[in-house]
Structure formats: structure tokens, C-alpha cells
Amino acid sequence: MNKTEIITTLYENANPENAAPMKKYMKDKFDFLGLKKPERNLLSKQFLKGAKKDETIDWNFVFRLWSFPEREFQYLAMEYLVALKELLTEEDLSKLKQLILDKSWWDTVDLIAAKLVGEIGVRNRGFTESAMKKWAKSEDIWIARTALLFQLKYKEDTNKELLKEVIKCNLGTKEFFIDKAIGWALREYSKTDPDFVRNVIETVDLAPLAKREGGKYV
Template sequence: MESGGLVEGLRDALRGLGDPERAEQQRAYLKSGIGHLGARVPDMRRCVVEVRRGLGPLPAEEVRALARELWTVPEGASEPVYEFRWAAVELLVQYAKALDAGDLAEVEELLRECGTWALVDPLAVHCAGAVALRDPAAGTVLDRWVGDGDFWLRRSAVLALLPGIRAGRPDTVRLTRYADALVGEREFFLRKALGWVLRELSVRDPRFVRDWLDRHGAAVAPLTRREATRRMDNGER
């Protein structure tokens, strides 16, 4: 099947999962400015899995092209559709092993267009983060993201460190640089992300987290501190 037919077939399947009432709830919850069909995440994931199984292994170039086609506003439509963009993200996640640091340029473009944590986070953690865990060259990309003017890129740089932490291979040198750079951020989504990553690390290395919190003291936002210590006992805090 040509890519256009494949993409349109997946879009039709997602349309069939829609629920207008749920769509309005989703739009309100995500404070979204794009269209919503109201499909449930497990159902959407099942659709993408079926497509991936039918396609089999693909080179990175084809994966990126399919994801971009899904992401683009459909012909005749007046706005992007959340479920189509979610499917594009999920496709990149499921084919993350086919990608390397050079493919993060396309991922970056999508991150800049996401506009919501619900699309940013899986793309940052399970795509960019998965690439960074395998390809050391991705580190220079993340280093650039953490200093970017777009706070979603800064959030993505931090969250991309999660796979390494979960795999028992935390990049504490990079995490220290990122956390030191972001400690004064006022943006909620950055304070939350920093706390989330520190919380994950606290399970394996509570001393690192405690030392970092002590070093920055009152400069650490209450939200960040609360998240960072959520899984630490009173003695470790």
C-alpha cells in the first residue's frame, strides 16, 4: 500500500474510535486548541501496533516520512487533529530502535509543534530518550535543547534522561548540568519535569538527589522538591 493510502486508512480507523463527548472532555482537560475525535489511548495504540506489524521493519527515512504525513493537517481539514498527531508520535516510539541522533532533527520539529505535554512527553521519553540511550551523539542535541527558548524543548531534554535512569545507567553529569540550569525556572511544566526525573533517580541514588536539593536550598521550587522527594523516606529527605 502507498504511504498515502496507509495513512488515510489509519486516520479512518481512528475516526471510527471517536466519541464526541469524550472529545470535548479531552479538549478541555488538555486546554487544546486543535481538533479532537475522542478516541481512547489503548484503542489508538492498538491501531498503530496493527499498522506497524503490517509494515514490518522500516528504515528511519520511511518512519519519519510516515510520521510527518500523519502529523500534517489532512487535506480539506481546517485544523490539526490530536489523535492523528498522537498516532504519529506512537509510530516514532514504536520504531525508535530504527532511529539515531541524526533523526532527532525531525523529532525536534514535532516537539516544537506539539503544544501539550500529552504529545511532548512520549516523544521526549520514549523516542528521543530511547535514541539517547543507544547513541551518544544524541547528547549534543539534548544539550542544545536544554538551552532553547521553547520550554517544551527544555522539558524534553530533561525527560530524555529518564530511560537511562530506568535502565540503571543514569547520566548524572548531564543531569547535574541540566538541573543546575533549570533550578530557577518559573514554568510549571519545567519544575514538574525536573522533580519527576529527580524522583526517578532517588529510587537508585537518593544521596545524589538529597545533595542536589541541599546544594540549591531555597532556590528549588516547592513543586520540584515535593516531586523529587515523593519516593524518599523521611531519613533520606
């Protein structure tokens, strides 16, 4: 299945009955084809299996998918990038930033942060950490949220001092998605280093939401 065929396949399998409630769940921010994840995965399985054999990332295809109004195409773009994540380089960070800033919402931003920016960070640690220090100070909440969440899957490889630094950059914002991200990052890392997280909760002036979310396991 080629790139044109997967786009056609998704359109041909659109389900208007599902589309309306899916759009409502996302606060009416995006149109939907009405393809829920299990069906979407089934339809794209063959395409993504073939894509894994690619030697380069087709960024024109990614941005083309991002331009479609239906949200399922942004999901497909991310799944395509995840399939080729080992090809991501530090030069691709700016492209991921474009995706974060366009059609921004938690459903795309969180995956880009943890699975794509995080992947670049694994192999380009110094470069990515330097970039995330800058992103943490961004006035755009989704860029800042990415800096908070990119280490989400790192476990014992988490740079905990960097985690603390990016949290401190985002205190007092009163932004739900920022405070939620702080709590999520702390909660996830508490599975690895509960003492560190406990110390952050006790010594840093976190918002009540961040403190509550971050302290669930400590």
C-alpha cells in the same frame, strides 16, 4: 492495513461524545476524534504490527499525521515512531525537535523525550548529550523540558552529572512545566541513586515544586 487505511479507520470510529471532554482536558488546545487510548490501541494494533517490519522510517507519513488537527493523529505518529525506534539515528534528532516545537504540549513532548530522544541517546550517547546541553539552555520550555526528561528511563545508565547540569540551567524560570520536569527527573532517578538526589535537593536552589516532587522517595 496500510497508512491510508489507518487514517480512514480512525476517522470512521470518531466519537463526538468523547471528543468534547477530551478537548477540555487538554485546555481546549486541540481537537479530538474522541478515541480514548484503549480503543485507539485496538484500532491501530494491526497497522503498528505491520509497521514494525519496515526497514526505514517514513518521515513524510509522520509529518502528515502531525499536520492533522485531531490530536489522535499525533498520538499515532508517536506510536509509529516507537514501533520503529531502533531505526532512529542521530540525524533524526532534528526531526524530533520539529515535532516538539509544533503543537507543543506535555502529552506529546514527554513521550518524545523519554522514548524517542532517549532511544537515540542510548545508541549515540556523546552526540545526544552534547545536544541536550544546548537544548537545556533553550528559551522554548518544551525543548528545555526534553533535555530534563530524556534520561527518564535510563536508571543506572543515567549520566547524573549531566542531569545536574541541565537542572542548573533551568533554575529560577518560574515555569510550571520546567519545575515539574526537574522534580519528575529527580524523583525517577531517586529510585536508582537516592543519595545523589538527596544531595541535589539539599545543595541546589530548586523551586519548591521541584523539590517537593523530587524528594517524594528520599
